[in-house]
Amino acid sequence: MTSFEFKWTKTKKSYTSKDSGTKKTKILKEKEPRDKNDPKEVKKKSSKLQNKTEVTFSKIKTTDNQSFIRRKRKKEKTKVLQNERNVQSELVKGHSMQHSMFSEKYKNIHVNTKIRGASVVEKVFSAGKKFNDLPLHKYLISNLEKNNFNILTNVQEKSIPSVLQGKNCLIKSQTGSGKTLTYAVPILNSLVNKTPKLQRTDGIQAIIVVPTRELALQTHELFGKINTFQWIIVGHLCGGENRKTEKDKLRRGLHILIGTPGRLLDHILHTSAFNGKNISCLVLDEADRLLDMGFKKDVVRLVEELDRFKTNSSYDPLALLKGKKPEEVETDLANVDINRQTLLVSATLSKGVAELADFTMKDHVYIDAFDESETINPDHMVIPNTVKQEFILTFIKHRLVTLSVLLISKAKCSNSKTIVFMATTQMVDFHYDLFSHYLLKMPKNKGKLKVGDVLLLDEIDIEDFEGEDQVLDIELFKLHGNMSQQERKTVFSDFRKTKKGILICTDVAARGIDVPEADCIIQYTGPQSDEDYLHRVGRTGRAGKSGSAIIFLTHEEQDYITRLQEQKVFLKEYDKSILTNNLKDFMEETDENKATVLLQKRFESALLKDKELHKKACFAYSSWSRFYSAFPVKMKPIFDLKKINIGHYVTSFGLQDSPTIVAKIVRGQAKKVDPKHLNKKLANHEDNVELRTKRPKRPIKSLSLTTSEYSSGFEPAKKKKKKNFND
Structure with missing residues (x-):
């Protein structure tokens, strides 16, 4: 850059450029008296004052930066509070109708809600058929009628006959259509008709896998209503229960076992009292939910372990003594008939459910309670018209x-x-x-x-x-x-x-x-x-x-x-x-x-x-924001975190803080807790004085660095000081 040296006079300004070495002069106009009331003069004076305040602020910023920032933050905070008061006053007075909760004029609905069409409806009940029309045990039919289970639903009419015949079935039906009874009734009917009567020592006969603990309790309760046969024992295993109590149940003996995948697999692998050699029926209820919750690996491992029970029970150790080769014994085990009925029950049929069905059973029958025209897209949601x-x-x-x-x-x-x-x-x-x-x-x-x-x-x-x-x-x-x-x-x-x-x-x-x-x-x-x-x-x-x-x-x-x-x-x-x-x-x-x-x-x-409720509100908002940002790709155009006002969502949690402050509270950087006040009678220092000084860290002595490789490992004996008798 070019630097200049200035020399001022009253009427002219002369300066010498170091680059060119030439001396130049500029004639300055003499100041003429101006009228103070002239509007141009007033505007000029205000601009000078503004420049002067800017210079003053710059001086303050260089000399006392902290005080300037403090005043600036105070002004911004006052401005924000004033804006909030203005918005609140407009809301109360009704001037801002777009914030009205029940406003009909400013709903801003751009979606056509008047579109109507034929919904995909699945018929729930059959044409008046009852449970007593099925080949069931008479006492089982009376138990169903006592609990107001009289008329068959559509899925029950289609599924129960195939299940009674021992076929592997993939059953699809809408929610609330009575799918649980499609496997509960045939299982109880088969166990009641067994001769001789079941004993506790016979072990587990049927396993029902459900995704949640609440569904396990509900299924157990349903079996308890229709099972009045005292020699048939029903139990459930689910996470959170006492494992020792569950082991005692298995040791005493169960016939129908209901449980979640993780806890069932845990007992199969680690409980010696688990007897699965006689399992004749496996039910995977809510199969689509099992896959959604990430239980696919557990279900696959569970099926493999149940197959291993069957193969081990059919293993003949005397085959080697009879002259058979080990290869022949292995081929025999591979051809062992598992002889187990498998039922998959689901409200939706996805690709994962179909793959799971192909893995868990062979030659299965697909039963769909929805039997309308083939022109209707099967991917459409089926919701009861009630x-x-x-x-x-x-x-x-x-x-x-x-x-x-x-x-x-x-x-x-x-x-x-x-x-x-x-x-x-x-x-x-x-x-x-x-x-x-x-x-x-x-x-x-x-x-x-x-x-x-x-x-x-x-x-x-x-x-x-x-x-x-x-x-x-x-x-x-x-x-x-x-x-x-x-x-x-x-x-x-x-x-x-x-x-x-x-x-x-x-x-x-x-x-x-x-x-x-x-x-x-x-x-x-x-x-x-x-x-x-x-x-x-x-x-x-x-x-x-x-x-x-x-x-x-x-x-x-x-x-x-x-x-x-x-x-x-x-x-x-x-x-x-x-x-x-x-x-x-x-x-x-x-x-x-x-x-x-x-x-x-x-x-x-x-x-x-x-304050505890305020903290919960902050964590609730934080968890909601993480959930909202985790929508899948196909739902992102609708539920997009970038398109919404997150400050308004903070208000929907009853909070008056900004999203930044809420994030700091969640991270622990800002806590809404009053400082602990010390007892002035016991201490002379103030609250803001550090009570404890940081102690220096003690050096760590490494034994490997201070001990010789030829040392015996014992600490050396301390030498006694020689006494000086001349002292």
């Missing part, structure tokens, strides 16, 4: 309030059971605690909430209310995979027994679970596959009963309605007028927008006061 399928399109910020009002509406119904599916275990724990303490219970003087302007809610403290009452007469349950086995068993049995309840759960309860009177299914988070949607909805409308299924969608996710229409599933929009009236009655507020703000404020204030 299920009313609806969707709720809501703004992201109002998801929590909308779910709360929907549960309030269900609580007013008599003898109703609702299952709410959520994505993660952290979401289940948070919403269960939030609704248990701050929705089922509300302040006695709720009228205090609506005194004056809504913005005065910031001055109201939860502790100011004069106690709380139980306002919703309904039981709340939660169920997920991280709970202990005893807790899961208790929750599952209690929810089935109760007359009126709400179960918040993950997809652990989405397959094969049969809950009586489950009349409503709510999908709070979208499914990651079409099969998940099918099985979630299948928890209601079972065996011809009516039910409803509601899915929550945001405006960014409404294309999922079109995807379902391509699968011959047609959804209607939920009538929000019911929610509007219930919300106003519940919050004692005539204006629906104010009632929405009041309930949201109730949850936000609860999180501010309850």
